[in-house]
Amino acid sequence: xxxxxxxxxxxxxxxxxxxxxxxxxxxxxxxxxxxxxxxxxxxxxxxxxxxxxxxxxxxxxxxxxxxxxxxxxxxxxxxxxxxxxxxxxxxxxxxxxxxxxxxxxxxxxxxxxxxxxxxxxxxxxxxxxxxxxxxxxxxxxxxxxxxxxxxxxxxxxxxxxxxxxxxxxxxxxxxxxxxxxxxxxxxxxxxxxxxxxxxxxxxxxxxxxxxxxxxxxxxxxxxxxxxxxxxxxxxxxxxxxxxxxxxxxxxxxxxxxxxxxxxxxxxxxxxxxx
Amino acid sequence: xxxxxxxxxxxxxxxxxxxxxxxxxxxxxxxxxxxxxxxxxxxxxxxxxxxxxxxxxxxxxxxxxxxxxxxxxxxxxxxxxxxxxxxxxxxxxxxxxxxxxxxxxxxxxxxxxxxxxxxxxxxxxxxxxxxxxxxxxxxxxxxxxxxxxxxxxxxxxxxxxxxxxxxxxxxxxxxxxxxxxxxxxxxxxxxxxxxxxxxxxxxxxxxxxxxxxxxxxxxxxxxxxxxxxxxxxxxxxxxxxxxxxxxxxxxxxxxxxxxxxxxxxxxxxxxxxxxxxxxxxxxxxxxxxxxxxxxxxxxxxxxxxxxxxxxxxxxxxxxx
Amino acid sequence: xxxxxxxxxxxxxxxxxxxxxxxxxxxxxxxxxxxxxxxxxxxxxxxxxxxxxxxxxxxxxxxxxxxxxxxxxxxxxxxxxxxxxxxxxxxxxxxxxxxxxxxxxxxxxxxxxxxxxxxxxxxxxxxxxxxxxxxxxxxxxxxxxxxxxxxxxxxxxxxxxxxxxxxxxxxxxxxxxxxxxxxxxxxxxxxxxxxxxxxxxxxxxxxxxxxxxxxxxxxxxxxxxxxxxxxxxxxxxxxxxxxxxxxxxxxxxxxxxxxxxxxxxxxxxxxxxxxxxxxxxxxxxxxxxxxxxxxxxxxxxxxxxx
Numbered sequence: 001x002x003x004x005x006x007x008x009x010x011x012x013x014x015x016x017x018x019x020x021x022x023x024x025x026x027x028x029x030x031x032x033x034x035x036x037x038x039x040x041x042x043x044x045x046x047x048x049x050x051x052x053x054x055x056x057x058x059x060x061x062x063x064x065x066x067x068x069x070x071x072x073x074x075x076x077x078x079x080x081x082x083x084x085x086x087x088x089x090x091x092x093x094x095x096x097x098x099x100x101x102x103x104x105x106x107x108x109x110x111x112x113x114x115x116x117x118x119x120x121x122x123x124x125x126x127x128x129x130x131x132x133x134x135x136x137x138x139x140x141x142x143x144x145x146x147x148x149x150x151x152x153x154x155x156x157x158x159x160x161x162x163x164x165x166x167x168x169x170x171x172x173x174x175x176x177x178x179x180x181x182x183x184x185x186x187x188x189x190x191x192x193x194x195x196x197x198x199x200x201x202x203x204x205x206x207x208x209x210x211x212x213x214x215x216x217x218x219x220x221x222x223x224x225x226x227x228x229x230x231x232x233x234x235x236x237x238x239x240x241x242x243x244x245x246x247x248x249x250x251x252x253x254x255x256x257x258x259x260x261x262x263x264x265x266x267x268x269x270x271x272x273x274x
Numbered sequence: 275x276x277x278x279x280x281x282x283x284x285x286x287x288x289x290x291x292x293x294x295x296x297x298x299x300x301x302x303x304x305x306x307x308x309x310x311x312x313x314x315x316x317x318x319x320x321x322x323x324x325x326x327x328x329x330x331x332x333x334x335x336x337x338x339x340x341x342x343x344x345x346x347x348x349x350x351x352x353x354x355x356x357x358x359x360x361x362x363x364x365x366x367x368x369x370x371x372x373x374x375x376x377x378x379x380x381x382x383x384x385x386x387x388x389x390x391x392x393x394x395x396x397x398x399x400x401x402x403x404x405x406x407x408x409x410x411x412x413x414x415x416x417x418x419x420x421x422x423x424x425x426x427x428x429x430x431x432x433x434x435x436x437x438x439x440x441x442x443x444x445x446x447x448x449x450x451x452x453x454x455x456x457x458x459x460x461x462x463x464x465x466x467x468x469x470x471x472x473x474x475x476x477x478x479x480x481x482x483x484x485x486x487x488x489x490x491x492x493x494x495x496x497x498x499x500x501x502x503x504x505x506x507x508x509x510x511x512x513x514x515x516x517x518x519x520x521x522x523x524x525x526x527x528x529x530x531x532x533x534x535x536x537x538x539x540x541x542x543x544x545x546x547x548x549x550x551x552x553x554x555x556x557x558x559x560x561x562x563x564x565x566x567x568x569x570x571x572x573x574x575x576x577x578x579x580x581x582x583x584x585x586x587x588x589x590x591x592x593x594x
Numbered sequence: 595x596x597x598x599x600x601x602x603x604x605x606x607x608x609x610x611x612x613x614x615x616x617x618x619x620x621x622x623x624x625x626x627x628x629x630x631x632x633x634x635x636x637x638x639x640x641x642x643x644x645x646x647x648x649x650x651x652x653x654x655x656x657x658x659x660x661x662x663x664x665x666x667x668x669x670x671x672x673x674x675x676x677x678x679x680x681x682x683x684x685x686x687x688x689x690x691x692x693x694x695x696x697x698x699x700x701x702x703x704x705x706x707x708x709x710x711x712x713x714x715x716x717x718x719x720x721x722x723x724x725x726x727x728x729x730x731x732x733x734x735x736x737x738x739x740x741x742x743x744x745x746x747x748x749x750x751x752x753x754x755x756x757x758x759x760x761x762x763x764x765x766x767x768x769x770x771x772x773x774x775x776x777x778x779x780x781x782x783x784x785x786x787x788x789x790x791x792x793x794x795x796x797x798x799x800x801x802x803x804x805x806x807x808x809x810x811x812x813x814x815x816x817x818x819x820x821x822x823x824x825x826x827x828x829x830x831x832x833x834x835x836x837x838x839x840x841x842x843x844x845x846x847x848x849x850x851x852x853x854x855x856x857x858x859x860x861x862x863x864x865x866x867x868x869x870x871x872x873x874x875x876x877x878x879x880x881x882x883x884x885x886x887x888x889x890x891x892x893x894x895x896x897x898x899x900x
Binding site: 102141182183 | 605611615623624
């Protein structure tokens with residue numbers, strides 16, 4: 001594999017004039033000096049689903065969590081390179097962390113609704129954190145986000161019930177609604193269906209095509225069939241010999257799965273390793 | 275097998291334990307263990323029985339007075355002691371929770387990792403200090419300081435319901451409450467720390483991902499989730515405060531009348547028993563035993579409430 | 595089609611409204627967060643101050659008192675001619691040692707064996723034992739004094755004696771030892787026990803030769819902590835030991851104890867006697883801190899081994 005055949009920095013989206021939601025330039029994350037992921041350079045197109053795939057340990061989740069600065073929590077974590085949200089450096093001084101997180105939301109691997117809150121309170125919790133008090137606004141945002149998460153019909157009669165009464169799949173959709181209520185520009189999803197049963201998984205996958213009209217979605221998944229089903233663009237990461245993950249290839253999903261450039265990408269999508 | 279031997283082997287299982295293979299041979303080992311815990315159970319039962327039985331005459335003759343009477347001797351009135359126990363314990367709890375909650379939150383979230391061990395160790399050392407040392411520190415060090423600085427300061431704030439600092443002699447309800455607060459702080463902090471740390475990390479991350487500030491994460495996510503456990507910690511600390519004897523005996527002044535002004539001496543059940551025992555006749559001692567029973571009920575009741583809270587907290591976190 | 599367009603528009607409008615509201619209050623929210631956080635850290639500092647102040651005072655005022663005479667002489671009473679004639683606390687030292695020794699003899703076997711039982715069994719009696727141990731561990735220590743008085747001093751007729759005080763202390767120590775032993779034995783990995791059983795050893799042999807040695811440091815830690823607590827407790831011995839101004843130590847004799855000497859001397863009108871209190875307190879503090887650190891050290895070593 002020669003270097004000039006491998007295009008790591010693909011701007012397949014921008015070349016056709018599509019809006020870019022986030023840009024990553026030479027992003028690397030290290031913990032106490034040990035690199036966990038590096039050389040991530042790609043553009044995330046707006047209103048599309050971008051998936052990040054690769055075997056475990058390839059740094060997908062680590063990279064995802066850099067996008068809403070969750071690594072700020074971890075002492076010893078260092079993020080280098082540049083990450084831009086609508087052109088603004090998210091680690092710069094022009095954007096506070098709290099503002100970033102209202103514009104880039106996150107859904108986690110295991111459903112984690114707030115246990116002491118009702119369904120309604122969970123949905124509007126993000127708005128409350130950010131000082132929104134107007135009841136009409138809260139109600140409107142709650143209903144919209146619950147509809148967007150395909151949960152409204154099943155919960156509208158019991159909004160004040162504790163969130164723990166919902167099934168696993170419903171709880172995860174509640175978490176999606178919770179993130180959506182803030183109307184973020186980007187939604188990060190960290191293996192959102194891996195803890196759910198197949199039916200719940202399907203229902204969430206069905207959401208993606210309508211959701212992406214509202215938000216740009218970046219989803220980490222270890223299930224490449226899921227990636228090929230729901231994503232428009234795809235980033236493939238792999239753990240290198242030094243145990244650091246790196247971006248191998250970034251392209252439209254169609255190309256990644258049907259005509260990848262790197263042989264390692266082909267091996268992975270054919271299931272030769274995982 | 276006859277029904278008799280079935281019953282016997284059932285009893286054997288109950289006593290020896292179901293986890294052992296059912297050998298009919300009873301090793302000396304299980305006899306030894308059985309003897310040990312038999313002794314423990316026997317002594318524990320005797321503990322309750324002997325104090326209660328020694329106090330029976332009081333309950334037969336004057337059950338109402340012991341609870342509501344206000345003077346000691348003749349009819350034995352325990353109301354000042356019961357009141358004082360509540361006054362000191364509750365004030366101590368308020369102070370301990372006020373400081374302890376902030377301290378526990380700091381240890382878990384804000385102290386850099388390397389300092390965490392030191393601060394936690396210091397808080398644990400506070401728990402190991404014998405109560406009598408807190409008592410003498412309160413009496414010989416804190417009391418003069420409070421007389422000189424703190425009572426006048428509180429006076430200047432206009433808190434006249436506490437009494438007048440000019441008439442304060444040192445030992446007082448306030449002094450005893452402060453010493454108690456210092457004593458129960460470690461146990462409150464230690465349990466609260468545990469409960470707060472048990473809040474799942476991904477709830478914290480979820481809150482942060484919604485744009486919450488650090489304090490919002492704590493006040494709107496961590497504390498509500500841990501609230502029941504913190505109540506358990508508070509009641510446990512309260513239980514400890516109600517039973518404290520020598521530290522209070524040295525710092526409260528021990529009088530036998532009802533006292534509402536916190537600058538002045540008061541009394542509690544435990545400190546009264548300690549102080550009055552030496553000069554008590556056998557009839558007096560019966561009354562002291564009755565006070566002991568009241569203390570037993572209060573302390574046990576509060577402990578049980580605490581245990582209930584902590585169990586509920588554990589159940590809730592298991593569901594998350 | 596128009597539906598989608600409208601939704602997109604209202605979406606953007608809502609988004610802008612939310613962002614505006616969020617932005618307006620952000621600065622004050624961040625400031626508020628920082629202020630409250632510093633209040634919490636202040637609370638931590640306040641929580642630590644008493645220990646610092648207390649240790650400082652006791653070291654400062656206690657060290658000058660710790661002369662040889664303090665440890666070797668019997669107490670004496672000051673008078674107007676000799677206001678500094680305090681003597682020492684040898685009677686209390688001997689008494690405390692005797693009390694704790696007798697109490698340990700009574701409490702360690704019962705406590706450790708019971709703790710082993712509750713750790714290895716899940717039946718109703720084990721649950722009852724655990725409940726009793728927790729209840730007794732939290733009981734006010736003065737009640738143990740009342741109990742010992744009623745049972746040992748009166749019922750058994752020993753009067754004020756070391757055996758009565760030791761009994762009260764033992765009742766105090768047993769629950770602590772039970773709980774610590776149970777935790778230590780439960781922490782022994784199940785695989786160790788299974789390996790022993792697989793080799794054909796009988797259950798009680800497995801307990802004795804395999805589980806116990808592994809749990810030993812945890813058990814010893816529990817005993818150290820129980821002893822440390824017993825040395826400092828005044829309430830259980832207050833009206834059971836009687837007090838003595840000689841070097842009494844026999845179980846049937848009335849004895850003195852360090853916490854009691856503190857209790858009496860602290861209320862004395864003589865400043866010289868009140869000063870002695872700091873010396874005794876220093877001795878107790880040092881003992882308790884050493885015990886505490888030894889316990890931590892043993893637990894830490896055990897954790898490192900596994």
